[in-house]
Amino acid sequence: MGNKNIYLFGIILLSSFFNVIYGIDSIYKCVIPQGEAYCQSLDGGLVCPNLPACIQFITLNFNVGPTDLISVLYEQNAVFDNHCGYEISIPTSIYISVAGSFPATINCQNANRFILFNTSFTEYSSWLNITVNSLTIINTYNDDAAYPDGGAISVVGYQSAQLTLNQVEMTTSYSSGNGGFVSSIYDITIVDSQFNTGTALKSGGAIYSPGAIVSHNSIYNSCESKASGGAIFGETVNFMTSKATGNYAEYNGGAVSCTSCYMFFSIVQSNNAGLIGGAVYSYSGMVQFGSMQFIQNQAGVCGGALHLINATGSVTTSNFTMNKANYGGALCLNYLPDQGSIDFLDSTFYNNIATEQGGALHISSSLKPNVIYHGIFFNNSYPTLSCDEESSFLCNNNCTISSCDRCGSSPCLEDYDRMLSACFDTVCHSDFEPQGTPHFISQAYASQPQNLYLLDDNNFKHTNHTRPKKSRFPRGGPFL
Numbered sequence: 001m002g003n004k005n006i007y008l009f010g011i012i013l014l015s016s017f018f019n020v021i022y023g024i025d026s027i028y029k030c031v032i033p034q035g036e037a038y039c040q041s042l043d044g045g046l047v048c049p050n051l052p053a054c055i056q057f058i059t060l061n062f063n064v065g066p067t068d069l070i071s072v073l074y075e076q077n078a079v080f081d082n083h084c085g086y087e088i089s090i091p092t093s094i095y096i097s098v099a100g101s102f103p104a105t106i107n108c109q110n111a112n113r114f115i116l117f118n119t120s121f122t123e124y125s126s127w128l129n130i131t132v133n134s135l136t137i138i139n140t141y142n143d144d145a146a147y148p149d150g151g152a153i154s155v156v157g158y159q160s161a162q163l164t165l166n167q168v169e170m171t172t173s174y175s176s177g178n179g180g181f182v183s184s185i186y187d188i189t190i191v192d193s194q195f196n197t198g199t200a201l202k203s204g205g206a207i208y209s210p211g212a213i214v215s216h217n218s219i220y221n222s223c224e225s226k227a228s229g230g231a232i233f234g235e236t237v238n239f240m241t242s243k244a245t246g247n248y249a250e251y252n253g254g255a256v257s258c259t260s261c262y263m264f265f266s267i268v269q270s271n272n273a274g275l276i277g278g279a280v281y282s283y284s285g286m287v288q289f290g291s292m293q294f295i296q297n298q299a300g301v302c303g304g305a306l307h308l309i310n311a312t313g314s315v316t317t318s319n320f321t322m323n324k325a326n327y328g329g330a331l332c333l334n335y336l337p338d339q340g341s342i343d344f345l346d347s348t349f350y351n352n353i354a355t356e357q358g359g360a361l362h363i364s365s366s367l368k369p370n371v372i373y374h375g376i377f378f379n380n381s382y383p384t385l386s387c388d389e390e391s392s393f394l395c396n397n398n399c400t401i402s403s404c405d406r407c408g409s410s411p412c413l414e415d416y417d418r419m420l421s422a423c424f425d426t427v428c429h430s431d432f433e434p435q436g437t438p439h440f441i442s443q444a445y446a447s448q449p450q451n452l453y454l455l456d457d458n459n460f461k462h463t464n465h466t467r468p469k470k471s472r473f474p475r476g477g478p479f480l
């Protein structure tokens, strides 16, 4: 764009109207005070009555291009009622914030969404930025038949745009599509923000994107999806130092539904899914869970905390406490043919409950063994681990499983299908891997016969437990 001479009704605007910074050509600033009747340029720059008026004034009077920035600033500490229901064609990147350091409140009074951004009106080789900063946005509502996604904020259009929410607090929203509060067809980044009581008739009770969603230091509370992802639905979800509590999904992923999920240093507590994955549901992606706390989540069928289907990855230094489901009180793992495995490292499973099988873990159709390193299983409902005929856990180098119903306090692994409670004087055996780390396979229905020892109740040592293969989803279909 280059520098421009800016003349506005013969008035030369002050320099605060016009900045040049690296990477952006021009910044057009517009302030929205309360009760302003029309756009005018004052000493400090342009003021307008509302956001569409700002955009319209700037685009009519200047030759705004995709490397410029429009900055719209609400009066701080003020409440703006019904400054809502906008559909904005953005010609460039846009920054919406407050003039000052205290947030402003937008109250849509359950009548409208706040804003729909349509990016189709410009073309740029890279991504535009849409940033919303330091706003409290309440009582938003969207049942727009043309575009029902995003109860408060929607991003659509052919030009890619990164939506960033920073220090935004949203409370009470409804969307008749995806994304109770926010939906974008492109990526979304959320920093230092909070979302309470959002509802989506489809997926993502708070946030929805078919692209990447990044959450830092943010809180999702009491949101609800009638489909998948009580708080968040995304293709790739990065969830860091964030918290999801009391969210609900009617089908899967009480808090988060993703293809690939990377979740670290976060708390996911008291979320609930009608079917599977009380906290998180992932399908056919990479997963990494590190230093996570999964507490008191619940699923109607499988995976009180996590239900991972055809996923590859790891669970590291995480804590699963008091989660509950019919199968897999803490986790259900289910694989499509020959795909994936999950490693568990230094994770703890306390007091999880399965009303059927797998107080801590239930696993099915896993041809590759799932390895547990240094796992601690304590007081989960009996049996602690359950598998179907094709699956196995490999307990590698000290996993401790205690308080098994039939074994008293000695460590055990459970073999549900043969009704065998396998108790071991030491958890890890090295019989079949002479030079490797000591390890132990819980069940011998691996594709090749293997040596292992299982002790039954009469202390009889069983070896070579190769078992006939059964159909792939033997009990209750692929979810189990």
Ligand SMILES: *[C@@H]1O[C@H](CO)[C@@H](O)[C@H](O)[C@H]1NC(C)=O
Residues within 6 Å of the ligand: 118, 119, 120, 146, 147, 156, 157
């Ligand atoms: C966005 O703008 C384009 C171009 O005018 C239009 O075709 C499209 O319908 C708009 N999208 C929505 C959801 O309004």
Ligand SMILES: *[C@@H]1O[C@H](CO)[C@@H](O)[C@H](O)[C@H]1NC(C)=O
Residues within 6 Å of the ligand: 023, 024, 066, 067, 068, 093, 127, 128, 129
């Ligand atoms: C969008 O933001 C990124 C990161 O701050 C920046 O590198 C990029 O240049 C911005 N894009 C535009 C079109 O301003």
Ligand SMILES: *[C@@H]1O[C@H](CO)[C@@H](O)[C@H](O)[C@H]1NC(C)=O
Residues within 6 Å of the ligand: 284, 285, 286, 310, 311, 312, 336, 339
């Ligand atoms: C399973 O996941 C892998 C990689 O994550 C993917 O390539 C494959 O297509 C998935 N299988 C199915 C049947 O979805």
Ligand SMILES: *[C@@H]1O[C@H](CO)[C@@H](O)[C@H](O)[C@H]1NC(C)=O
Residues within 6 Å of the ligand: 293, 295, 319, 320, 321, 348
């Ligand atoms: C796991 O969570 C429980 C319940 O909040 C807590 O008491 C325990 O200290 C946690 N353990 C670890 C290793 O973080």
Ligand SMILES: *[C@@H]1O[C@H](CO)[C@@H](O)[C@H](O)[C@H]1NC(C)=O
Residues within 6 Å of the ligand: 322, 351, 352, 353, 379
């Ligand atoms: C074992 O788990 C059950 C169910 O979560 C819980 O009620 C009980 O207090 C736990 N016992 C111990 C010793 O933690």
Ligand SMILES: *[C@@H]1O[C@H](CO)[C@@H](O)[C@H](O)[C@H]1NC(C)=O
Residues within 6 Å of the ligand: 376, 398, 400
């Ligand atoms: C195995 O884990 C238990 C519980 O964390 C620990 O007390 C014990 O020292 C570990 N043993 C080895 C050999 O690492």
Ligand SMILES: *[C@@H]1O[C@H](CO)[C@@H](O)[C@H](O)[C@H]1NC(C)=O
Residues within 6 Å of the ligand: 449, 450, 451, 463, 464
């Ligand atoms: C277990 O089966 C393998 C393969 O059939 C065989 O080589 C091995 O000797 C058997 N071990 C025992 C203890 O029967």
